Amino acid sequence: MFLKEYLSDIYHATKSLLTGMKRTGYYFVHPKEIITEQYPDNRETLKMADRFRGEVIMPHDANNEHACTGCTACELACPNATIKIITKFDVTPEGKKKKALDTFVYHLELCTMCNLCVEACPTDAIKMGQNFEHSVYDRSMLLKKLNKPGSKIREGVE
Amino acid sequence: MFSLQGITSGIQSFLHARFSASGVLIFESLIVILLATTLFALLGLVLVWMERKVAAQMQIRLGPNRVGPMGIFQTSADTLKLILKEGLTPDGADKLLFNLAPFVVMVVAMLLLAPIAFAKGFQVWDINIGVLYITAVSSLSVIGILMAGWASNNKYSLLGAMRSGAQIVSYELSAGLSILTIVVLTGSLQLGDIINAQQNGWWLFKGHIPVIIAFVIFIIAATAETNRAPFDMAEAESELTAGFHTEYSGMKFALFFLAEYINIFIVCAIAATLFLGGWMPLHIGNWQGFNHLMDYIPSSIWFFAKTFALIFLIMWFRWTFPRLRVDQLLNLEWKYLLPISLFNLLLVTVIAILGWHF
Amino acid sequence: MTASQIIFYAISAFILGAGLLSVTSTKIFRAAIWLLFSLVGIAGLYFWMQVEFVAAVQIVVYVGGIVVLIIFSIFLTQESGKKMPKPSARKTVFSVLSALFGFGFTYNLISKYGFPIGNTKPFTVAVSDIGTQMLSTTNYGYILPFEVVSMLLLASMIGCIVIAMKTPEQKPGEPKQIKVTNNEDAPAPTVVVIPSVPEPLIIAEV
Structure with a gap:
């Protein structure tokens, strides 16, 4: 019936509009819900989300050891040539030659934080860090070496 | 009790004692011009700040908070910036009309201010056809928008102006019809009479459900007539960049921006006057004690409180509802609001004739 | 000269100036805008005469209705922004002649009427009286023309709906x-x- 449809149209429209207004009205009278972060005023207490990707880092343990075998899987996975792995040959105590990481070169200025290198890594040697304050005065300062000087591969990582 | 009526009549008698009739007219006009301009500037600053704060709170943000405490000087800083900016006139624009349009919009807003009663006995012109005057003059605002849209020589502007024209022309009907319900109940077009008729209760409470329906329709139509979201097809940022004022910059843009907020204030003031009794304090029938208590609050505070409550309501609409499409807009007016308000007017007439209202 | 007279002459000059510009402008949109200003000026003159009802109706009907309609039709026409060609000399001569004839005719009528001097009785008509007269069935009541005009408007509205109506969907x-x-x-x-x-x-x- 036409009139019934017409009236129910009006009723449902009003109801849905009021539902929307209830939500925004709730936010208006509840200032505690505000999610704005007043950076840099709250720099000390700033808590980034876990999934935030700021840069690629390579964690080192207390003995200055990392887990990178120098397999270049991350370099191959990177879509825009951000990572360059330079390898060397270590001599094991048995006298064998073994491929190992010499320098992990990371171009922060090229990185899009796509996370593909972290996913490609077979030994979980790299992960995404949460630091986002990357601005510097010279572009060359964005070229980073991720493995710390004097570090070596952790025992048992193949 | 604090009253503005004493001040106005004091000035009147002071001037009459010293000058001829023409001199009094000139002096009073100057005072009115000064007051109106000050009110416009203050309203612009306050309403823009209020809008930004309300928007922020509703979107779980903080809003302006850097310039002054709670960011209250943010709008002053913005105004300063707009004054200092260059007012560009695009090549190929109709220069005269392009520069005239913001002033037309502004003058219309100023004209609408004339019959509004800000407090008891504080009114520029209690014209005897007040309501008709308001509907007539508010129909002029579309001219400024059409001028701006056409003279800019820009397709966005022209489309925005066309949309705005179609919108204002159609929503004027239901706004006019819902105003008429109050005219029918009061039996007068004069705003002073309409306010005095609400001595024993506001029309919104006295007039039963039909007046509430008329009030809702008036608020919807007023939102549409001021080109505000959800009816902001005329400027629709995501479709037309800025609609009819795409090409404007600097102070000329500021005038359009200011006129938008002044128009909101005016339509809300009219809604407050017609449905909520203007400066009339909250009176309930014959409760003498209660009525007397309410009279202690100055009438100007009542007026501004009601108006700002309605402005808040319209801002609430803007930050809640998504924009309508043009066809939806016209459907809403011609298929829903207009038939309902026609039927509603009939109902109110029956109520008024049979004396069913309080 | 009193302030009232100054205002009268200012408004009249505005009306005539805007009217002249409207006729002589070669851009069609500008002509419409000048016409609008001229009509607004006439409304202002009504306000000056303190016949507010007529003034408001003037604004509603002519400015809010007709001029907006004219502007809309200008928007929808092609090349509305182009300058129109100058009218030919013959056209100009005839237009000036017809304007002069109109002026002379009106002036003749007004001068023959002989306005009574000193009759400055205030002219006030309440809006409710206008409404009552409009719907009055007594002598000098306007109920018949009012209803006839309403029927005409109704007929034209129904006609519009019939033209705009879609054929029912199958x-x-x-x-x-x-x-x-x-x-x-x-x-x-x-x-x-x-x-x-x-x-x-x-x-x-x-």
Whole structure:
């Protein structure tokens, strides 16, 4: 019936509009819900989300050891040539030659934080860090070496 | 009790004692011009700040908070910036009309201010056809928008102006019809009479459900007539960049921006006057004690409180509802609001004739 | 000269100036805007005469209605921004002559009327009186013209709706009958039966 449809149209429209207004009205009278972060005023207490990707880092343990075998899987996975792995040959105590990481070169200025290198890594040697304050005065300062000087591969990582 | 009526009549008698009739007219006009301009500037600053704060709170943000405490000087800083900016006139624009349009919009807003009663006995012109005057003059605002849209020589502007024209022309009907319900109940077009008729209760409470329906329709139509979201097809940022004022910059843009907020204030003031009794304090029938208590609050505070409550309501609409499409807009007016308000007017007439209202 | 007289002359000069610009402008949109200002000026003159009702109606009908309609039709026409060609000399001469004739005719009428001097009785008509007179059935009441005009408006509105109305949509599954005229020399419209298609395929309606 036409009139019934017409009236129910009006009723449902009003109801849905009021539902929307209830939500925004709730936010208006509840200032505690505000999610704005007043950076840099709250720099000390700033808590980034876990999934935030700021840069690629390579964690080192207390003995200055990392887990990178120098397999270049991350370099191959990177879509825009951000990572360059330079390898060397270590001599094991048995006298064998073994491929190992010499320098992990990371171009922060090229990185899009796509996370593909972290996913490609077979030994979980790299992960995404949460630091986002990357601005510097010279572009060359964005070229980073991720493995710390004097570090070596952790025992048992193949 | 604090009253503005004493001040106005004091000035009147002071001037009459010293000058001829023409001199009094000139002096009073100057005072009115000064007051109106000050009110416009203050309203612009306050309403823009209020809008930004309300928007922020509703979107779980903080809003302006850097310039002054709670960011209250943010709008002053913005105004300063707009004054200092260059007012560009695009090549190929109709220069005269392009520069005239913001002033037309502004003058219309100023004209609408004339019959509004800000407090008891504080009114520029209690014209005897007040309501008709308001509907007539508010129909002029579309001219400024059409001028701006056409003279800019820009397709966005022209489309925005066309949309705005179609919108204002159609929503004027239901706004006019819902105003008429109050005219029918009061039996007068004069705003002073309409306010005095609400001595024993506001029309919104006295007039039963039909007046509430008329009030809702008036608020919807007023939102549409001021080109505000959800009816902001005329400027629709995501479709037309800025609609009819795409090409404007600097102070000329500021005038359009200011006129938008002044128009909101005016339509809300009219809604407050017609449905909520203007400066009339909250009176309930014959409760003498209660009525007397309410009279202690100055009438100007009542007026501004009601108006700002309605402005808040319209801002609430803007930050809640998504924009309508043009066809939806016209459907809403011609298929829903207009038939309902026609039927509603009939109902109110029956109520008024049979004396069913309080 | 009192302030009131100054205002009168200012408004009159505004009306005449805007009217002159409206006639002489070569851009059609500007002409419409000057016409608008002229009409607003006339409304201002009514306000000056303190016949507010007529002034408000002047604004509603002429400015809010007719000029907006004119502007809309200008928007919808092609090349509304172009300058119009200068009218030919013959046209100009005849226009000036007709304007002069109109002026002389009106002036003659006004000068013959002989306004009574000193009759400055205030002229106030309440709006409610206008309303009562409009719907009055007694002598000098305007109920008949009022109703006739309402019927005319109603007829034109119904006409508009009929023109704008869409043909009722056919239910899916039913074959569609669409009349097609091939060209002018076809003696009668041929009726083609097309099996149902999702979109309406109207070629021409007869």
